[in-house]
Amino acid sequence: MQGSISDHGTSKGLKMGTTIIAIEFDGGVVLGSDSRVSAGASVVNRVMNKLSPLHDKIYCALSGSAADAQTIAEIVNYQLDVHSVEVGEDPLVRSAATLVKNISYKYKEELSAHLIVGGWDKKEGGQVFATLNGLITRQPFAVGGSGSSYIYGFVDAEYRRRMTRQECQEFVIN
């Protein structure tokens, strides 16, 4: 609701109250998210795509402040393009996650967005990295966003190692 922009200090604009999840399987990763963007109590966009591409085979899932997350994703997309031209081949998922982590850590105080980076490269296969607040850890799966607290229980109960692609997709959808 952009009718009154009188409270700059308190409102942080559009928030993506979100549930995002990423899992790696043998041969790749599956990323999933909901699609709602809210401003206060009203829904502003019900079809937002929160999985944004960083490179051909590397995607990231956005959560937190819409503006911050979109901007980080776009900056990293640009930096990855430059990097991949410099090395002459597809970038590693770890490089993408490191670039995201650098921005998140440097502007920790000003930004409020959490990105989960997932992708495939030929060196390590499918990988998922969480980059909350400037850390970077590789995990077999990651959840994030304000809705993630509600699915910790389900995820803890249902996740098993080495699921196939089909099972991963079903897991994410559920």
Added chain:
Amino acid sequence: MATVSVCQYQPRGFSFENCKRNALLEADSTKFGFNAPAARKTGTTICGIVFKDGVVLGADTRATEGMVVADKNCSKIHYISPNIYCCGAGTAADTEMTTQIISSNLELHSLTTSRLPRVATANRMLKQMLFRYQGYIGAALVLGGVDCTGPHLYSIYPHGSTDKLPYVTMGSGSLAAMAVFEDRFKPDMEEEEAKSLVRDAIAAGIFNDLGSGSNIDLCVITKGKVDYLRPHDVANNKGVRTGSYRYKRGTTGVLTKTVTPLNLEVVEESIQTMDTS
């Protein structure tokens, strides 16, 4: 990647130099008995949809200053480039200046590339500028246009996030307008149908939101043609007074009458035609 920008020198972050001066002025002003001027916000309904051959943008025409209508017929659909127009909600000055800055930067860019500018370029420039100011520029924009890749519609929020959608609404009346869109939008509509849908959405905003009112402006952008319909629909007619309130001559008695002729000499006469095109 090269940005050719003339109007914007890029200092880091937002400059707070004038805040101290403003605070002092405000403290002193009560001594002199006047209040600092309030920022004029537009309290608006703006919307846009993508139809078969292009984009239709719509806006109401009321500008409010607090609870008073400051301008009954202001123009909220701003020109960005021959094929791209932008509606603005939020602080009137911010939307006006932001669109003008981006419009001139985009013209320079288009001259450098020798191509008609793309809507995605305008979107990128606007969102990067608004993000740089971290939401302090209160401009919520609906950007629409037709370029070589087809018709596009973006909504841009003051903090710098954007959404690319087939139909968007913004402003205080956005909920009313969105209700109309969610009900009746279909992809690939004809132009007349699209125009009437946008008109209905803005009318919903005008009649159900206090911050929007007066007339409805439409802007239809198609490949090679722009129809700027202002006003498209006069939704609120000013009432006709039922009685005449003029005083007849002689109501006020004349006591004395003095005529003083002023002798003026014509020294020089020159005619300059004004360019009223």
